[in-house]
Amino acid sequence: MDVLETGVGPIRGTYLPSTTDHVLWGRLPCERDDAVLSVEPGTEVTFDTISHEGILEDQGRDPLAYFAAYDVPVLADAVALAASDYERTFGVDGPHVVSRPVHVRGARPGDLLAVTILETLPRVPYGVISNRHGKGALPGEYPLEGDVFSAFARVDEAGTHGLLPLAPGGPAEVRFPLAPFLGTIGVAVTGDQRPHSVPPGVHGGNIDIALLTVGSTLYLPVQVAGAGVYVGDPHFAQGNGEVSLTAMEASLRASVRLDVVAGEDAVRQFGEVVAPLAETADHLVPTGMDEDLDVAVQNCVRHAIALLEARYGMDPRLAYAYLSAATDFEISQVVDVVKGVHALIRKSDFAGVTR
Numbered sequence: 001m002d003v004l005e006t007g008v009g010p011i012r013g014t015y016l017p018s019t020t021d022h023v024l025w026g027r028l029p030c031e032r033d034d035a036v037l038s039v040e041p042g043t044e045v046t047f048d049t050i051s052h053e054g055i056l057e058d059q060g061r062d063p064l065a066y067f068a069a070y071d072v073p074v075l076a077d078a079v080a081l082a083a084s085d086y087e088r089t090f091g092v093d094g095p096h097v098v099s100r101p102v103h104v105r106g107a108r109p110g111d112l113l114a115v116t117i118l119e120t121l122p123r124v125p126y127g128v129i130s131n132r133h134g135k136g137a138l139p140g141e142y143p144l145e146g147d148v149f150s151a152f153a154r155v156d157e158a159g160t161h162g163l164l165p166l167a168p169g170g171p172a173e174v175r176f177p178l179a180p181f182l183g184t185i186g187v188a189v190t191g192d193q194r195p196h197s198v199p200p201g202v203h204g205g206n207i208d209i210a211l212l213t214v215g216s217t218l219y220l221p222v223q224v225a226g227a228g229v230y231v232g233d234p235h236f237a238q239g240n241g242e243v244s245l246t247a248m249e250a251s252l253r254a255s256v257r258l259d260v261v262a263g264e265d266a267v268r269q270f271g272e273v274v275a276p277l278a279e280t281a282d283h284l285v286p287t288g289m290d291e292d293l294d295v296a297v298q299n300c301v302r303h304a305i306a307l308l309e310a311r312y313g314m315d316p317r318l319a320y321a322y323l324s325a326a327t328d329f330e331i332s333q334v335v336d337v338v339k340g341v342h343a344l345i346r347k348s349d350f351a352g353v354t355r
Contacts, residue, residue: 001159003073004123004253006048012119012255013044018077020084022100023050024230026093027194028186028205031224035103038226039258043104044118046255049182049234050075050097053128053249055082057090058148070152072126075251094197096206098232101188102258107227110263112273113187115229116217119255120180125155127162127236127250137243137334153248155236162237162248178236182254183208183247187220188228197233199338200289204276208247208333209342210238211285212278219261219270219277229258242333271310275303284311284345287332293339300329300341308345312353322349 002009006017014037016022022036039045054063054074061082063074081097107113132148134140143149153162154172163172186204189195200207204220212218220229231254238247261269270277278285286307288300301323308319323329326349332340 001122001125001155003075004048004121005075006077009253010121011046013046014039015046016048016099016102018048018050018097018099020077020081020086023081023097024100024194025081025086025097026088026095026197028098028197028203029101029188029228029230030192030194031188031190031228032192033101033188033194033228035226035228036100038103038105040105041107041258041260044255044257045102046253047099047231048077048123049099049232049252049254050078050081051127051234051249051251052095052097053130053150053246054078056095058132059150070126073124075123078251096184096197096233098184098197099230101228101230103226104229104258104260105226107222107260108225109222111222112219112261112266112270113222113227113229114217114219114259114261115185116257116259117181117212117214117254118257120182120214121253122155122159122180122236123251123253127153127248128246129153129244129248130246131244135335136245137241142244176237179210179213180234180236180252181210181212181238182231182252183233183235183238185212185218185220185231186229187222188224188230190223198336200336200340201338202275206233206336207276207287207340208233208238208242208336209278209285209287209340210235210240210247211280216278216280219273219279221273231256241331242335245335267310269311271306275299277303277307278342282347284347285342286345288341289338291338293331293334293341296339296341297329300343304343304345312350313355
């Protein structure tokens with residue numbers, strides 16, 4: 001597998017590298033942040049992204065030293081960011097590295113920004129899966145010892161599967177399929193306070209929805225003029241729930257198309273969007289979020305009912321019944337303070353609907 005250093009290898013769209021001056025570390029963009037790029041709707045943008053694993057303070061903030069035992073290449077932009085004087089406070093700011101905002105001309109509050117995933121290219125042939133500091137689905141039980149347990153996962157020669165051992169230091173015998181995606185996709189919030197990078201919200205952010213692979217689209221309610229879209233938190237694979245705290249975190253080169261859905265069209269297609277909404281070739285994917293998982297499920301159900309009512313004219317009582325009979329509600333993640341749930345509404349079930 002080729003290592004995709006800055007500017008090396010295929011670049012599909014307008015290019016935004018992940019050099020230190022093009023990223024934020026631990027916080028997300030807000031209204032006061034200047035855009036690093038301004039594009040017209042419909043533009044394809046290629047983002048280089050950096051995984052936070054291997055650069056964090058609890059791993060030494062020295063990726064060359066951290067990965068030396070594994071004899072693997074380390075990206076120069078990750079080395080540069082870790083060695084920089086970037087101002088952040090470990091344990092206060094989040095871990096994630098995200099791009100600085102991209103301005104999409106004409107986007108305004110009331111619109112939806114549509115981010116369609118076109119391509120996800122691994123930049124390195126490995127990733128890291130971590131459990132740390134009593135976080136994850138089993139706080140107080142894991143890590144078993146120390147503050148951090150990080151599992152190094154290689155990519156197989158075909159580039160299709162991740163490899164893990166059965167015991168630390170053992171041979172890589174466990175194979176699981178890779179499905180690269182961006183854990184963080186969001187739009188800038190109003191005001192002059194940058195949000196923490198961990199909890200997701202209406203702005204999107206760290207939603208960790210693993211089905212946002214190539215071909216999918218994420219719709220986000222625009223908060224500020226120009227949207228201020230950003231991406232980061234790259235993954236090679238993740239199980240729904242992301243229970244240990246991280247998934248297979250690994251740097252990607254991701255190309256997306258940025259479109260604007262005008263407010264009136266957005267309401268007609270999706271209703272009043274109160275949370276991020278995804279779409280794949282087969283499914284509409286409303287979401288629900290809250291610190292309480294029960295409330296997150298309730299919010300997702302409400303979002304799904306409103307979506308079916310707006311898009312297909314379905315009576316809310318019948319929509320509720322349909323969701324109970326035919327729709328899976330899945331846990332996106334339970335480890336980001338604000339928990340996430342998403343529903344998988346089959347578009348084919350409504351193929352005969354005329355409005």
